[in-house]
Amino acid sequence: MSNTAFSTLALPAALLGNLADLGYSSMTDIQAQALPEILAGKDVIARAKTGSGKTAAFGLGLLAKLDVKYFRVQSLVLCPTRELADQVAAELRKLARSIHNIKILTLCGGVPIGPQIGSLEHGAHIIVGTPGRVIDHLEKGRLSLVDLTTLVLDEADRMLEMGFSADLDAVIAKAPAQRQTLLFSATYPDAIAKLSERLLTAPVQITVEQQHNTSSIEQLFFQVTDNNTRLDALHQLLLNYQGQSSMVFCNTKRETQDVADALHAFGFSVLALHGDMEQKDRDQTLVQFANGSACILVATDVAARGLDISSVDAVFNYQLAHDADTHTHRIGRTGRAGQSGIALSIFTASDAGKLVTLEDGLGVAITPKPLPPANAALTPAKPTLATLQLDGGKKHKIRAGDIVGALTASKQLTNDDLGKIQLHDIWSFVAVKRSKVKLALQLLQQGKIKGKSIRARML
Structure with a gap:
């Protein structure tokens, strides 16, 4: 500044x-x-x-x-x-x-x-x-x-x-x-x-030099034997470090979807973001991750560029970035606004060229750490919120206050039960505590917004 x-x-x-x-x-x-x-x-x-x-x-x-x-x-x-x-x-x-x-x-x-x-x-x-x-x-x-x-x-x-x-x-x-x-x-x-x-x-x-101060970010690098062991390593690292909000970066669209599918099978709350997705699916993915309804976003660099997402607890590089600028941009998703963050990167012996590029660009010597031991007591983090999609938005003159009013008028829900509200042209999204989702859906289905019945569903 x-x-x-x-x-x-x-x-x-x-x-x-x-x-x-x-x-x-x-x-x-x-x-x-x-x-x-x-x-x-x-x-x-x-x-x-x-x-x-x-x-x-x-x-x-x-x-x-x-x-x-x-x-x-x-x-x-x-x-x-x-x-x-x-x-x-x-x-x-x-x-x-x-x-x-x-x-x-x-x-x-x-x-x-x-x-x-x-x-x-x-x-x-x-x-x-x-x-x-x-x-x-x-x-x-x-x-x-x-x-x-x-x-x-x-x-x-x-x-x-x-x-x-x-x-x-x-x-x-x-x-x-x-x-x-x-x-x-x-x-x-x-x-x-x-x-x-x-x-x-x-x-x-x-x-203008990089604005993000990466000194607040702890960086850890982990070497695995081959590409077949990357997923196991990521699984173990997520169990130990993921927090409530994490991003996993992959280098290809196919890899992004495969990793997200595998993590879902492991029981993680995870979404994918890449260029092969329909725009509606991209919008819903971004809404859910930004409002805390999902804990992990697996993305390509291009898909994650310019996203309006606040700081995450941890960043995981499933594959190393091709250059230091991209690596810095990735890890800059954590440790923002004076908070500390952590970035964990997985590599194999075949990534030697990328390691040299990163060391030169970052001005640091990269020393691999041992993977944390398996711990059966660790389980994937679960989101505390869920997202409801309403079939009404800006073009229907709906405002955030109208949605809050419809959900809290009966006093069965309070503002503390609600999270982020996002308005689009023909639909809206509201985050609600998972424990109150059924009640919120019931209130929306029974009530009206701007004098009209509005359909709602959980994403």
């Missing part, structure tokens, strides 16, 4: 007032370095990781120059995943609360295209989306970028890793040559350098 106040910037008074209301006073390092250049209209290449405050850095830049009276698409933010796009759009809307009649629209794959077409017909100021769905709308003539003034590529390295290079080129071909381009990337491989040369004009380069 820098000591530079937002008030030192040439931001509109309404934006500064909203920042003060949100409790944002001092800028993060990426904001302090990038915002003056962005506000000056320069192209920017910024190396910054998730959690560094980069969304507010480019978001305030977009909002400061926006002409809300001109109802055309003036800014486009491209993200690698729907989850990150939703997160970015939510942050932009929060930052834009003081700007009346602003419209920020999310265009992502994995969801029905019909509602997006309807929203585009009514226009928007800012589009946040994934490359594939954005190019689809552009090619069908439903979206125009002729009035675009700013293009943002968020987590550009991941977009290239996920194969979006051709889609990016197609989107850029539809954008005006005279524009401001902002490129944010956690890493800066050759592919990003080449992309930058094509897209940006005399860019200012900014690098």
